[in-house]
Amino acid sequence: MAGIPMVISHEVRSKKRGAASYSDADWPQFADTGHRIEATTGRVKEKFSKGPEFDAFATKLQEYARALYAAADGKNAAGVTQALTDMKSVCKDCHKKFR
Numbered sequence: 879m880a881g882i883p884m885v886i887s888h889e890v891r892s893k894k895r896g897a898a899s900y901s902d903a904d905w906p907q908f909a910d911t912g913h914r915i916e917a918t919t920g921r922v923k924e925k926f927s928k929g930p931e932f933d934a935f936a937t938k939l940q941e942y943a944r945a946l947y948a949a950a951d952g953k954n955a956a957g958v959t960q961a962l963t964d965m966k967s968v969c970k971d972c973h974k975k976f977r
Contacts, residue, residue, distance in 0.1 A: 880937030883960060905950045908958050915965070918961050928976055934974035939965060 900908070923936045942964040949957025 897959070900953075900955055900958065905953055909947045910951035912943045912945075912950060912961070915943040916947070919943065932972070932976055935968055935975075938968045939972075942968060 888963050917934050919940045927933055942961050946958060946961035949961055
């Protein structure tokens with residue numbers, strides 16, 4: 879299984895995060911990314927759990943993924959930016975602890 883960071887395109891992670899606005903083409907990409915990360919994270923918890931602390935990181939990532947697709951569905955640029963920022967933070971914290 880590819881790692882969760884592979885699901886998030888480089889463009890989404892670096893070029894788009896923090897933008898004041900997004901194009902009509904960006905919204906479906908954000909929504910798709912959120913849905914894919916939510917699903918992938920659920921499988922990671924089921925198959926690769928490393929205990930309660932790991933599962934808590936995975937649960938947070940799922941929450942932020944849901945926030946991403948909700949913000950994308952509402953075309954809420956600030957919400958997308960916040961969700962991407964939160965996702966990056968939880969990924970970094972989890973990888974610091976478990977990689």
